[in-house]
Amino acid sequence: MYLLDCTLRDGGYYNSWDFSQEVIEEYLEAMAAAGVNIVELGLRSLKNSGFKGASAFTTDDFINSLPIPDGLTVGVMVNASELVGDTPQLEVLEALFPVSADESPVDLVRIASHVYEFEGALQAVSWLTDKGYRVGFNLMQIADRTEEEVIKLAQLAKEYPLDALYFADSMGSMMPDDVSKIISWLRTHWDGALGIHTHDNLNLALSNTLRAISEGVTWVDATVTGMGRGPGNARTEELAIEVAELRGKPTNLVPLMTIIRKYFKPMQIQYGWGSNPYYFLAGKYGIHPSYIQSMMADSRYDEEDLLAVIDYLRNEGGKSFSTATLNNAREFYSTEPQGNWSPQEAFANRDVLLLGAGPGVSRHRNALESYIKTHQPVVIALNTQTGIDAELIDYRIACHPVRLLADVEEHVSLPQPLITPFSMLPEDLQSQLSNKEIKDFGIHVEQDKFAFQKNYCTVPSSLVVCYALAAITSGQANRIWIAGFDGYSADDPRAIEMKKVLRLYKECSDLAITAITPTTYNLPTQSIYAM
Structure with missing residues (x-):
């Protein structure tokens, strides 16, 4: 039974493979103590785009700088896409593995392959074996393949000197019975060592791994705290206990639990892996x-x-x-825009006050309500926003189908007409809104574009603020006041997206937008208290 930990490789999808020397050294000691046989220290790759840490390349020089405990085998992974791409395979292999295994700290090379890459990438096995490396092959996304396809893959694998043929539950969609089925199909031709790499979407990573062991699989993967792409993998701290019991040998988990407390739990809080x-x-x-x-x-x-x-x-x-x-x-609306209501009926030559969801509305509620009562602009609230007296709101506007579905009961109970692309919504949502007063204004999403038609608009994003600005502009309003558009921190992607939306809108419309509560956006600003 081989227990392989691939935390530094699979976990690197969260931190760009940038683990500190201190973490790696303590990790290696913990793996040796926990009974792990093989550590996959990272990827080996020729691609160099954007910053990635040492475990994205895992060179011999890097590995030689580490204190590898006695008895711990070192592995690296190569993506098959690099072996079957435009560069000749031999050229790639010679660049990735310039020396033979007896001159390298690497003992095991695993190749991660999609089904369509499998046959071409298999040719690398003989070359690596001749260089003295042990070779494993990870078949990805195998869960939805037919029996015939899987059997054919096993036939292909049988022709090469593989040390282990892995199958990976790449989508995390397998049940234990699916695991058994895949194993039985592979066994029709492959009689060598089998391995499994599980993902924890359905909280079955450990269960699937244990089922595989019971079916004769002898190579199993895990990562510390499950740190790995998406929801992560079977957890080393759990699988090590199970493997130790199967081996009938005690294991020392103290160093592993220590690095979890010191390093991996804080990283998990920061990066958020784990099923949900x-x-x-x-x-x-x-x-x-x-x-x-x-x-x-x-x-x-x-x-x-x-x-x-x-x-x-x-x-x-x-x-x-x-x-x-x-x-x-x-972008949920890709069909031809449909609508039968013209916003000109409501907004032509009127001042419009658009209420966002930011805290500025509630904070300056009294002043906003006083202004509305005195000057009587058309008041539109995004979605179900309730920062001011509902009786002062003339319309609500919404376009996101899932948000509408979540808010549909509230929309039905609210007294204001709802501006929405009604005839473009899913039928079940139309049914639930059938007794609501609807202003059906269509929407079309096209990147980097605003356009304002009588019964529909073109917007660069399905953000409700884009839809609202376009509807008001199509309605030929006199001007737009906005409140509750407080903004986000400068590095927040929502701030970047909103700034782009406002820039595009200014390029496409002459209608003035003025913020009357605090905002971080580059807009003309006045104070509601002076109005």
Whole structure:
């Protein structure tokens, strides 16, 4: 039984593989004490874009600088995409492994391969074996492959001198019975050592690993606290206990628990790996966990965005991560815009006060209410914002389908008409709003563009503020006052996005926007108290 810890490799997706020397040295001692056989110290790669720490490249010089405890085998991982890309495979291998295994601190090389890369990347096995390296192969995203496909992969693997053939539950979607099924299919032709690498979307990483062991798998992966891409992996601190029991040998967990307290728990609080309902849904629907990880690290994505993108990827497919796909998934309206209401009926030649969700509305409530009663602008509130007396609000505006679904009962109970792209909403949402007074104003999302039509608008993002500004502009209002747009810290992605939206709007419209409560945005500002 080989217990392999790949914290510095898989965990590096959270901290750009930038672990301090102090952490690595204490980690190595803890692994040796806990009965871990192999440590995969990181990736080995020729790609160099953006800063990444030493474990993104894991050179021999770096490994030689570390005090590797006796009896601990060192491994590195190579992505098959680098072996089957534009550069000839031999050239890549010679650059990544310039010396033979007897001159290198690396003993094990694992190749992570998608199914479509498998046959081409397998050719590297013979070269690495001839150089003296032990070689493992990790088959990714195998859970949704047919029996015929998996058996064919096993046939291919049988022709090469692999030390271990791994299968990875890349999407975290497998159940224990699925694990057994994959093993039985691989065993039709592959009679060498099998390994498993699990992800914890469904909180089954440990259970799936133990099922695999019971089915004869002898190579198992884990990471400290489960630190790994997406929700993470089987946890070393748990699997080490199980493996020690299977071996019938005691293990010393004190150094491991010490580094968890000192380093890994604080990092987990900072970076947030571990399963949650979003990763659970991603595992359930076979969505690549990097979508969830990217959205959770980006404050522009709130709960409604996360759920909407998951629903989009569930239907459209999200097995391979793509930033472009993620951006498209956030823009929910891709059909031709539809609408039957013209905002000119409500806003033409009127001053409009737009109320955001920031604390500035509640903080300056009395002054805002006094201004509204005296000057009677058209008052529009974003979503279900209730910072002032509801009787002073003329309209509410919303366009995010998931946010609307979450707020639908409140919208139905609120007295104001709702401006929304009603005829473009999902049918179930239309049904729930059927008794609500609706102003159906269509929306079309097109990057870097505002346009203002009679019954619909084009906006650069499905943010409700974009939709609101466009509706008011289409309505030929006299001017826009805004309150409750306090802003975010300068490095917050939401601030960057909002600044871009306002810049684009200024380029496309001559309608004046003035903030009358404090804001960090570059806008003309007046004080509500002087109005």
